Amino acid sequence: MSWSEQVLTDLAAEGHRLTGPRRQILDYILRYTAPFTAEELLAALHETGVQVGRATVYRTLELLQQHEWLRLVHRPEGEHGYVVGEPGHQHHLVCRACGKVIMFEGCELDKLLGGLAERLHFRIEGHWLEACGVCHGCQVAGA
Amino acid sequence: MSWSEQVLTDLAAEGHRLTGPRRQILDYILRYTAPFTAEELLAALHETGVQVGRATVYRTLELLQQHEWLRLVHRPEGEHGYVVGEPGHQHHLVCRACGKVIMFEGCELDKLLGGLAERLHFRIEGHWLEACGVCHGCQVAGA
DNA sequence: CTATATGCAAATTCTTTGCAAATCG
DNA sequence: CGATTTGCAAAGAATTTGCATATAG
Numbered sequence: 001m002s003w004s005e006q007v008l009t010d011l012a013a014e015g016h017r018l019t020g021p022r023r024q025i026l027d028y029i030l031r032y033t034a035p036f037t038a039e040e041l042l043a044a045l046h047e048t049g050v051q052v053g054r055a056t057v058y059r060t061l062e063l064l065q066q067h068e069w070l071r072l073v074h075r076p077e078g079e080h081g082y083v084v085g086e087p088g089h090q091h092h093l094v095c096r097a098c099g100k101v102i103m104f105e106g107c108e109l110d111k112l113l114g115g116l117a118e119r120l121h122f123r124i125e126g127h128w129l130e131a132c133g134v135c136h137g138c139q140v141a142g143a
Numbered sequence: 144m145s146w147s148e149q150v151l152t153d154l155a156a157e158g159h160r161l162t163g164p165r166r167q168i169l170d171y172i173l174r175y176t177a178p179f180t181a182e183e184l185l186a187a188l189h190e191t192g193v194q195v196g197r198a199t200v201y202r203t204l205e206l207l208q209q210h211e212w213l214r215l216v217h218r219p220e221g222e223h224g225y226v227v228g229e230p231g232h233q234h235h236l237v238c239r240a241c242g243k244v245i246m247f248e249g250c251e252l253d254k255l256l257g258g259l260a261e262r263l264h265f266r267i268e269g270h271w272l273e274a275c276g277v278c279h280g281c282q283v284a285g286a
Numbered sequence: 287c288t289a290t291a292t293g294c295a296a297a298t299t300c301t302t303t304g305c306a307a308a309t310c311g
Numbered sequence: 312c313g314a315t316t317t318g319c320a321a322a323g324a325a326t327t328t329g330c331a332t333a334t335a336g
Binding site for chain 2: 096104
């Protein structure tokens with residue numbers, strides 16, 4: 001089952017409707033390999049003649065993020081973009097040259113945080129790890 | 144040497160000027176135990192009668208962040224705030240109840256990322272780790 | 287049919303910028 | 312004095328909201 005199908009199934013199961021605009025947005029999301037912003041996605045839709053309202057884009061992205069079908073990627077500089085989420089792969093390596101995102105699990109990280117939490121008596125409920133650098137392809141290409 | 148003194152020394156060493164507004168801003172920054180935003184800081188200054196321009200606040204915070212005297216904390220929801228940085232302590236545990244930030248080093252994390260980078264031939268240039276949860280004090284208080 | 291979702295335009299919020307006046311060193 | 316910094320107000324982004332209309336189920 002493709003990502004779109006899974007999302008649609010999931011949303012339907014929760015009583016959300018599978019509307020035209022939502023299908024279009026899902027379709028366009030899949031064209032990105034790098035993190036994108038709501039405005040970028042909106043512009044892409046409009047450029048190719050798809051008339052979807054700005055609010056709908058914002059609302060749909062938020063909905064998808066809440067269901068973890070999209071994840072938010074932050075950069076130290078403060079920009080944030082969305083990337084398609086794969087359940088279980090929670091962390092990201094973002095290539096600063098081509099923008100590609102590689103996801104990985106943080107099993108060892110959990111151990112590290114677990115130890116820390118115990119030492120500090122801090123109850124950790126969630127965490128966030130992101131690294132940026134240059135991917136193999138871009139290194140070869142001379143970045 | 145206090146944080147303010149260190150910052151002032153560091154800035155002076157780089158040819159920046161130790162102006163009144165900058166001193167005021169440093170003073171107010173230290174009143175926060177939780178992450179704060181530029182607007183919050185500006186409001187705090189104004190509420191207590193300190194007349195500093197909005198642009199000055201934004202520019203000073205950015206300057207401090209560039210020198211790593213302040214660090215940016217991101218929340219999954221997308222808000223970001225500044226916290227006083229202690230060199231060498233790069234990661235944060237943020238308490239969602241009281242907002243307090245505990246900093247820690249990520250030595251083990253570096254190992255994890257190093258292995259990952261090697262496996263993927265990815266050159267990691269920076270990373271970002273943040274966890275949120277409830278601190279000991281707030282757990283005791285019943286959060 | 288009816289609850290949900292959409293689209294629009296206006297309202298907010300956050301941040302940046304240009305430039306003359308002020309000020310630190 | 313001269314370069315840096317400030318403050319202002321305006322410009323520019325990014326995001327949210329209210330509400331009438333459209334539409335999926």
